[in-house]
Amino acid sequence: MFRIGQGFDVHQLTEGRPLIIGGIEIPYEKGLLGHSDADVLLHTVADACLGAIGEGDIGKHFPDTDPAYKDADSAKLLEHVWKLVKEKGYELVNADCTIIAQKPKMAPYIEPMRERIAQLLETDNENINVKATTTEKLGFTGRGEGIASQVAVLLQKRK
Numbered sequence: 630m631f632r633i634g635q636g637f638d639v640h641q642l643t644e645g646r647p648l649i650i651g652g653i654e655i656p657y658e659k660g661l662l663g664h665s666d667a668d669v670l671l672h673t674v675a676d677a678c679l680g681a682i683g684e685g686d687i688g689k690h691f692p693d694t695d696p697a698y699k700d701a702d703s704a705k706l707l708e709h710v711w712k713l714v715k716e717k718g719y720e721l722v723n724a725d726c727t728i729i730a731q732k733p734k735m736a737p738y739i740e741p742m743r744e745r746i747a748q749l750l751e752t753d754n755e756n757i758n759v760k761a762t763t764t765e766k767l768g769f770t771g772r773g774e775g776i777a778s779q780v781a782v783l784l785q786k787r788k
């Protein structure tokens with residue numbers, strides 16, 4: 630049996646924070662604001678996985694009012710979500726991820742992100758795709774006010 634899930638997340642760009650996307654720290658003048666480390670891409674992967682197993686979203690599992698998640702490493706949150714997926718008897722078929730950012734250029738970091746996400750979802754790199762797009766300077770992403778991401782995942786029941 631197959632289950633599909635999708636996720637969407639946005640974080641504001643602000644000065645004085647590290648920029649961490651897909652588990653990779655990217656040198657940039659601004660970083661993403663959030664209760665956790667604000668890794669927009671790992672949050673979106675987690676939400677897509679939770680969607681696929683009908684388990685709500687990361688806000689339900691890791692409330693942003695809980696001090697336990699202050700500056701949390703989003704890789705740890707995704708590891709927890711992936712454990713839930715495995716407990717339900719599923720494995721990953723593939724995940725397709727899109728980062729929506731005017732700047733910085735994601736191209737040099739795409740492969741390391743792919744490898745990190747594959748490691749967290751216990752799959753081969755070829756089952757993970759990470760891509761980036763600008764919004765041609767339009768909207769909040771185009772003005773550099775924030776970064777968004779979208780992810781689709783397909784799971785299948787383990788044999």
Ligand SMILES: Nc1ccn([C@@H]2O[C@H](COP(=O)(O)O)[C@@H](O)[C@H]2O)c(=O)n1
Pocket residue numbers: 729730731732733734735736737760761762763764765
């Ligand atoms: N932050 C970004 C955005 C885009 N890219 C790469 O550039 C290509 C062209 O972007 P368009 O928005 O003009 O389609 C895109 O396909 C990505 O490969 C990037 O590295 N970082």
Ligand SMILES: C[C@@]1(CO)OP(=O)(O)OP(=O)(O)OC[C@H]1O
Pocket residue numbers: 638662663664665666667668672687688689691692693698699701
């Ligand atoms: C990850 C959590 C938990 O610390 O906080 P944020 O980093 O603010 O991220 P967001 O995507 O806004 O919501 C989920 C939160 O509950």
